[in-house]
Structures are given as C-alpha cells and as structure tokens.
Amino acid sequence: MKILITGGAGFIGSALIRYLLTETGHSVINVDKLTYAGNLESLKPIESSSRYSFEQADIGNAAKMEQLLREYQPDAIMHLAAESHVDRSIDGPAAFIETNIVGTYVLVEAARHYWQxxxxxxxxxxxxxxxxxxxxxxxxxxDDSLFTEQTPYAPSSPYSASKASSDHIVRAWHRTYGLPVVVTNCSNNYGPYQFPEKLIPVVMLNALEGKSIPVYGNGQQIRDWLYVDDHARALLLVLEKGKIGETYNIGGHNEKTNLSVVQSLCRILDELQPDKPGGISSYQELITYVKDRPGHDLRYAIDATKIADQLGWTPKETFETGMKKTVQWYLNNLDWCRHIQDGSYRRERLGLGEA
Structure with missing residues (x-):
C-alpha cells in the first residue's frame, strides 16, 4: 500500500514509519507540520528510502491536504497528527482545539472528497x-474495571476532550458519509525517540544530570504502559485487517503506578549507569514529589481482548524488557536528546522553512 501518515515526525508516528519501511513493503508519505514535538532526526534511519516521502504541511490547511491527496493518491490515511501533552493543554488549550478538532475535521473532509x-x-x-x-x-x-470499546467517554483535560471530539468527528463521517474508517485507542506509550517532556525521558535525563525527578502528587496514579514498537505493529494490523467502522483498544497489559515506573527506571539506571552524579548511591534519591496536576486522572487500564481475539495481536514486550531497551537506547543516544534540549533540532530545519 501507499500510506499517507499525518504526524509522522512525532514519537508514535516516527516509530510507525520506521516499522513500515524496515519490516514491510509499504510506501509512506509523511505529512507533518513540524511543531516543537516534530523531530526529523527520529526518521534518519529510513529517510533515504525510495519508499519514503516527506511533506511539511498543516492538516488544517484544506487546500494543501486536498492537493497532497490528489498528488500522491494514497491507498490509506493513518492520522496521528495531534497536540498530545496534557500539561500544555492545561496551560494553553487553544492549540489543542485547533489541531485536534479543527485539523481532524479538515483532514477527514479532504479524505472524504478524495475517497468519493x-x-x-x-x-x-x-x-x-x-x-x-x-x-x-x-x-x-x-480497581477491577477496564476500558473497553464500549466505555462511555468522560474526558478530564483539554487534551483528552479534544481527542474525544476528534474520535466523534471521524465516526460521524463514517456513519453519515460512509467513509471507511477504523479507530484505535491506545494506552501510554514509551520507548526510543520519545520527546523529552514525557515522564520516562524526563526521569532519565534528570537522573543522569543529578537533577530532581518530579513525581506528581503521591505518584499513585496508575497507567497501562505500551512499548511503542508493539503499538506500531498493532496499528498496521488494524489498518490491514480491522473491520470498517470498528474501534480497537490497544494496551500493553502493564498497569503500573507512576511512582513504580520512576523507581523501576532508577533501578535500571543504577545497573546500566553506575557512575552517578553528585555522590548519590541510587538515582531514587533524586525523586521529589511536586504539586499534582489539575484534574489528574487516577487510573487508566485497557481491555485489549478484542484486538487479541479478532486480529491476533498481543504485545511482544513485557514492561521489564521494554523498559530496559528504552533506557539503553537513551544512554546510547544522548546526543539526540541534547539536540532537543538545546533547540538545535529545530534550527536544523532552516532548509525546510522553520527556524
């Protein structure tokens, strides 16, 4: 297939593109606006592939989306472009409304016209x-309940409300216009190339620099953790074999409190990076509790029975194996992280039109 992917320079999008170009014969058109979280360095392993094309564009630009669809004639669209950081959505919700709701509307309308x-x-x-x-x-x-595909929506943050809205828009375009859609809802992703504002890279980088490791509230918020490469496999499987109009929940079967995740990371770092800063005996000494986030959800947990039973997907990585791979990747790729921290990853885009 020829697949147009929006948000392909982001964390999950870049993992998906790397998977498609190294493990399948599909071709990819990556459409990304290159906001602060878009990083083309995450795509260097595949950027020279003859099956890969990149277009810097905003999904909210209707004329541009229609032009790209006419030009590339994709067989499928995988829509990942989104503002996705909860804290940022609390501080500045407007960008989340614009990209996640209005942008999705513009894209799905362009897709409908193209499909028709x-x-x-x-x-x-x-x-x-x-x-x-x-x-x-x-x-x-x-404590015993899980999110299923029938769980009612009840978003808590501007981010989750904007994503809920985008889900409803896509499903409405299927119901009203017949657009052949599939929807997936995933749990917390982790793995290589994650932008250093999310929990795991923040813990990693702060620990290595001897800085305090912030934990919201008491750290007892529970999340289900999904290794990003497992997610990429699931996404392609749903695209290829999922039933039109259906939703599939994708989870890692790894419920952990935020505090236990941080402690696990510190233990792995103690093992892999024993030369610690500041004379500490364990990275866990850097853990600091900070004021909780407004409206912080207590527990997420996904029931991934449907995708397992109907499509045969289960995660390959356990929390332990995936986390160790993740920590080792960051230790081996600190330059990638530093390019984000010092802003050089953005300055290198000058040739692409962004300072």
Missing part, C-alpha cells in the same frame, strides 16, 4: 485510520 472521487476498485480498498488515546474514557474508580 476514486474508481470503485480503489474506493473499496481505501481506509482512514484514526489513532487516538485511552484518555478519552476519563479514569477508572473501580
């Missing part, structure tokens, strides 16, 4: 895959 113009054979094969989050479900009070 296709010959019948290509029209029947076309798919629009919308990639979303488990945060749209709110949080779980009962």
């Amino acid at each position: 113009s296709l010959p019948e054979a290509k029209k029947a094969q076309f798919r629009f895959h919308h990639i979303s989050t488990d945060e749209v479900y709110g949080d779980l009070i009962d």
